[in-house]
Amino acid sequence: MPRRTPWLSLSAATLLALLLLSACSSGGGKVNTSAAAPATTPPSSMTSTTTVESKVLSDLKAEHDTYYRLAAAPNPDDPAIAQYMSGEQLQGFRSFLQGLIHDGEVARAGDVGRGNRVVSVQGATAVIDECTTSDGKSAFYDAKTGRMVGPWGHGGQSKNELTMLLQNGTWTLNHSVENGACS
Numbered sequence: 001m002p003r004r005t006p007w008l009s010l011s012a013a014t015l016l017a018l019l020l021l022s023a024c025s026s027g028g029g030k031v032n033t034s035a036a037a038p039a040t041t042p043p044s045s046m047t048s049t050t051t052v053e054s055k056v057l058s059d060l061k062a063e064h065d066t067y068y069r070l071a072a073a074p075n076p077d078d079p080a081i082a083q084y085m086s087g088e089q090l091q092g093f094r095s096f097l098q099g100l101i102h103d104g105e106v107a108r109a110g111d112v113g114r115g116n117r118v119v120s121v122q123g124a125t126a127v128i129d130e131c132t133t134s135d136g137k138s139a140f141y142d143a144k145t146g147r148m149v150g151p152w153g154h155g156g157q158s159k160n161e162l163t164m165l166l167q168n169g170t171w172t173l174n175h176s177v178e179n180g181a182c183s
Helices: 012-024 044-072 079-084 087-103
Strands: 105-108 112-122 125-134 139-142 148-151 156-167 170-178
Touching (some): 044 079, 044 105, 044 112, 044 125, 044 156, 044 170, 079 170, 087 105, 087 170
Antiparallel strands (some): 105 139, 112 125, 125 156, 156 170
């Protein structure tokens, strides 16, 4: 039976929340007591957006790292899952891991490349377009023998729209929808 890989999604409200949080603080909770910046300094809204988008993409990378690490060594109770996933993504991934354990399998990714672009951040929701390119060598393996038991996914490119939610200072992957071909 083919397995469906849970994909993640991001929303615009999450990104806005992170933007607002970044704009309200000045690095690690420290108060900026320096004199006003010269007129050539970009407005804080420009630098905050870059900071917010960087945080969104950094947390998305951490989610992907967690996803593949746990697919290769399933543990549905690993606290990193709830740190980087939420909602349907969290539930779906835990079910995926429980299925691997039940079947006595692990999943190992082949070469997977990603191009991510933050589309919007609104409040505590970020939306990201992700183009994924896979070599088609991802597979399921018997956990005891290491023997390959079947393919995991397919090769080629796919475009996904991801929705991430800001929770406790971390952007979590909440929802993913396959959205056509990469451009």
